[in-house]
Amino acid sequence: MNSKILIIEDNEDIQSLLFDVLSNNYLIYKALDGISGINEFKNIQPDLIILDLMLPQINGESVLKVIREQSPVPIIVLTAIQNKSTTVDLLNNGANDYLTKPFDIAELQARIQVQLRNRIQVQNEHLLVYDNIKLNNQTHQVIANKQQIVLSKKEFNLLQIFLSHPHQVFEKSQLFQMVWHEEYFESSDNTLNVHISNLRHKLASATGQNYLISIWGIGLRFI
Template identity: 60%
Template sequence: MAKILVIEDHTDIQALLHDILSPKHQVFAALDGISALQSFADHQPDLIILDLMLPNITGESVLKTIRKTSNVPILVLTAIQDKTKTVALLQAGANDYLTKPFDIDELLARVQVQLRTPNSINNLNNKILSFNEIYLNVTTHEISINDHPLILPKKEFNILKILLQHPHQVFEKAQIYEMVWGEPYIDAENTLNVHLSNLRIKINELATNPQYMISVWGIGIRLI
């Protein structure tokens, strides 16, 4: 059973997609861009169905934000008929798109194709993230460092999960905040810094290497 995040602000379409997908999949719903990013961080879906016309944060912005840290398959639903714009969506990171109104059988077929995508970091078999002596189980939320268990609050857990998904990659602070908090990075540096500091201290208390999380001056955070 795959986890599918449906990001759609029209409740009737949202209900329709839930009804046709839920018999075989676990379906999560988001009605706007902010809740979409939060739900993505919380559930780590195997597939996203994304509407473009969303409140708060546009679908295009949600797509770009998710693509900074994840290769999860994204199927876009759009009323746009302009081929130039739909090509731009694919170039921005969408895996496929359907124009509204859509055929249910065609949507189900495209969902099936995307769930067979082998390159997704969120595929059905990839629930354990590891980096050297750090292990994180996405399903059970269990973490161990140097064979010692570690319990983290939700925000710190999601920060560590993002870093583990792409070891060695430098993440801008704004990227991390928007993915974990699901809102724009405005006057939020102190909040994020407190969480990063707490997470770094907890990791260093258990790790053999006291410098797992480092700050790249002027850019962001990475694992090393």
């Protein structure tokens, strides 16, 4: 599947140029102002963003801040400002790269390829995969049977343990201490059971399978 690129740029000529050049290799989405850009980002979850600084509604620096608070998606900034301190600030605030206008289209294409390649490498480093379940340690996203599952922090941490050690049998006291970082008492059993039940139900709803098996008298195993 082609990578999704979101272009947030208010200059329609530049937008059209980028679309014509990039659409052969990528799925291109466009926004003409900062607010539309943030909404598009939330809707499509792009693989890379090309961001202009001088935007209507809200400026590019504000868009960068909002997106970076929610996602590590690579962002290449386009700017007419050639002030060194401004570009340093952009990189410190979360931009992955920048080009000053006017820019060379071949250079932009090369930088896009580098950022997408780096993104895949980072994703692979942070990815746990078992059967049709994928867990991303960096983004805290869980995909099961191509569906995104929303987990609480404790449910996510439990799944993280199970995916890291599939088929291993865990005692309930082990799981509680690993996730809650507290001493295990009999009363802790109810807390753990509720989270295990929720996790089991969410995975089964997405996949139609029961991955969490109770081993009587011992604990739990992920199969």
